[in-house]
Amino acid sequence: MCLRLSTKLLNISVASLCRTKQLEKAEAALIDGIRLGVLPDVVTYNILITGYCQFVGFDAGYHVIHRMKEAGISPNLVTYNSLMAGATRQHSLACCLDMLDEMLDRGIVPDIWSYNTLMHCFFRMGRPYDAYRIFSEILLKNISPCQATYNILINGLCKNGYIKNALMLFRNLQHQGYVPQIVTYNILMTSLCKLRRWKAIMRLFEEIRELGIAPNAITYTTAMKCCFRSRRYKEGLQIFFEMKSRGYAYDLFACCTIVAALVKSGRRRIADRCIAHMIKIGYDLDIVSYNTLINRHFKEGKLEKAYNLLDVAESRGLDCDIYTHTILIDGLCKAGNFSVAERHLNHMKMMRFNCLVASNCFINGLCKAGYIDYALQVFKSSDMRDSSTYSSLVNSLCKQRRYLLAAQLLLSCIRSGMKILKSDQKNVIQGLTRLGTKADAERFKLQVRIAKLLHY
DNA sequence: CTAGGGTTAG
Structure with a gap:
């Protein structure tokens, strides 16, 4: 009895360490426990698996299974569900399906969460039809869908371009007595934000209040971002103040949203106040935060500071992502250094990044600096283009009266x-x-x- | 334990 209680305590401590990315400390807690005679159980290992999947990768999570076996503990349903979620997080459908197979081989019956996760994985891989097939399978097998099933379905439809269908499903479900959760509203608002449907978003925001559902930090950040995207800075800031008054201390997500918006609209001093606050709190800055800060320096033409920050990020073991490279290229163009910008763009292409936005920055930069013929040459030699590529070129051609x-x-x-x-x-x-x-x-x-x- | 938020051009 006493021992069981201790294991529970051990699990609570391991879970809180795993959640906060302190995997080494979690392992140490495990060793200390064993030394004191507290044996880890299947839950302990499941928690570890989730942590490793989230912060290291699927393989690291899967490796924990071997340790479980050595300890004489068999993986259970939750173990495989967690591994499926880990595989989904790193876009590995193959691993996700492997886990399902392994689970079936062991005679474990998949539950609604196994199906939810598999459906989510198909959606993330851009395979909405296969995802929908999983949903049909849930219904055919007479497994009761849960709230999350519909959230995953709505989110998956939105992310794959079926926003109208998602909205229709949402309203149909509501008609049938389904009570949406704040998560559901967050999903819909995020997707409508990409379409810049500001009015529709604000209607949803109102609906949340009318239904008496409490908005959370995610809801506020999303609504704020929607305002900024449609250049309603006053409304955006108002939401930010409301968020603060509701006791949501700003987290990294909110900070990045607001700093980026303030930088974009030229309100650098307020942006700096926000950045100072962010640093004072002592957040463990991630690559997105660094991108935001680096962009802030580039926007002011402070290349030196931007590069220094880039070094800091890299020395902290963070990997530059597609945003970092794009911000760099845009910054170089804004500073008039087109040759280095072009070299970097080619570098990006070689690394097989999706360079559409970076290429647009380059073309747009050339246009703004008056090198329109060179911009046209770059445009013709590349197959990466969207409507904003055309818009940049058309705009500057008009300025030169080449109608x-x-x-x-x-x-x-x-x-x-x-x-x-x-x-x-x-x-x-x-x-x-x-x-x-x-x-x-x-x-x-x-x-x-x-x-x-x-x-x- | 699984579902939702932040950063790039126009």
């Missing part, structure tokens, strides 16, 4: 199935008309109309 070429580019943008900005279209039409080639303007309008009909 015919701008018109051509806009048309090929539409013909590739991408949307164009109304303002760009207006700009080109006005330009063509002003140049006295009214026929060109009329022809362009017609061509746009036809292209839109054919491609939307």
Whole structure:
């Protein structure tokens, strides 16, 4: 009895250490426990597995199974569910399926969480149809879906571009008496933010209040970000103040959101106050935080400071990600150092990063500096483009009054199935008309109309 | 124990 109680205590301590990334201390606690005669049980090992999967990787988590066997403990349902979640976190469908197989081999019957996680994995891999097949399987096997099942489904639909369907599902479920959780609202708000559906987001935000559900830190951060994205800085800051008054001390997520928004809108002094606060609290800064800070220096043209910070991040063992590289390239362009920027862009391509945004920064930078012909050359030699690539080029072509070429580019943008900005279209039409080639303007309008009909 | 938030261009 006494021993069982001790194991429970051991588990609580190991869990809190694992949650806070202190895996070495967790291992030490385990050894201390054994020395005192407190034996770890299957729960202890499951907690360790979750920790290793989260902070080291799936393989490290899976390795714990061997240690369990040495200790004479058999893995259970939770063990495999945790490993499936770990595999999903690092986008390994193969490992996730392996864990399911291994589980079945051992005669363990998968529960709703095994299916939830598998469904989540398919969604994360960009395979919504397979994910949906898992959902059907849940229903066919007569396993009761839980709240999380629907959250994963709604989130997966959103992340795979089926936001309308997700919203429809959400409303249907509500109609059937399903009470959405704050998580569900957070998921929908995040997805609508990407579509810049500010009004729809604020309606959801209101709905949360009407239903009497308490918003959490995630809800506030999301709503705040939505405001900033649609350039409603006042509203965004208001949400930030409300968040503070509700007792949500700002965490790294909120800090990064607000600092990035303040830097973007030129409010550097308030941004610095926020950064100072962030550092005072003593957060363990991660690569996203460093990216935010590095970007802040680049925006002010302080390359030296930015590079120093980059060194600090690397010396702390953090890996630069796609954002770091993109921020660097953008910063170099803003400082007029195009040759180094281009070298870095090529470096990124070699490392097989997705360079669309970085390439847009480069092209946009060239345009802004007046090197439009070079920008066009880069554009033609690359197949990475989206509507904002076209927008940058069209914008600066208009400034140089090269409206015919701008018109051509806009048309090929539409013909590739991408949307164009109304303002760009207006700009080109006005330009063509002003140049006295009214026929060109009329022809362009017609061509746009036809292209839109054919491609939307 | 599993589901939701932050950073890049326009």
